[in-house]
Amino acid sequence: MKQIQLSKRLKKVASYLPESALFADIGSDHAYLPCHVCIHDSSARAIAGEVNEGPFQAAVNQVTEQGLQGRIEVRKGDGLSVIEQGEVEQVTIAGMGGKLIRHILEDGKDKLSKTDRIITQPNIDARVLRQWFIQHNYVLIHEDILEEDGHIYEILVADRGDPLAPYTDEREKELFFGPFLLKEKDSAFIKKWKHERDKLVKITEQMRLATQPDENKIRQFQNQIKWIEEVLNDE
DSSP: OOOOOOOHHHHHHHHTSOTTOEEEEESOTTTHHHHHHHHHOTTOEEEEEESSHHHHHHHHHHHHHTTOTTTEEEEESSGGGGSOTTOOSEEEEEEEOHHHHHHHHHHTGGGOTTOOEEEEEESSOHHHHHHHHHHTTEEEEEEEEEEETTEEEEEEEEEESOTTTTOOTTHHHHHHHOHHHHHHOOHHHHHHHHHHHHHHHHHHHHHHTSSSOOHHHHHHHHHHHHHHHHHHHTO
């Protein structure tokens, strides 16, 4: 049996699943995450959802190879369509853009009646997920930011509860940076926001050269640059 080598970011995602998890991993890509969890916790069970034929077959093969067919069911389908209403207690969605993850959650929200934890790892646009959690009464309980192979990833963990609990009167700013990440400001956070600031400065300079500059957009970006400068200078 081949050993599963899980990436640092997926190990971190897995670490937020409780013991005896009953979860769906959406966009499971080879079912590495469910296999890892079920190998390390003999009471865990999972559904691995995959929309594309190639990764779906790879997930089926991986589960079979690990001898986990009794505890991991690989299903083919789009987003949360692979689960029945109230079938799982946790959902993991990793390795996609924040807007796509939000779309998956929004489209399948009627399936989440018994889901008390959602763990997401957006590659970009984490802010839209923080907003979605607020709108659907999930409270953000933890955030991580980490660097792996030259990429910086954010992980958001949300349970059912008071959605405004982690926020202060500076909510817009906290949605932008992440309320927990903003408090910790670790090295990956600083690196990410220095890069984002440089990118925004470049974009606004280019926008100014347009025949009819979008003044609203420029103002919005300038405000974000100001926020980033404040956060970085506060180090």
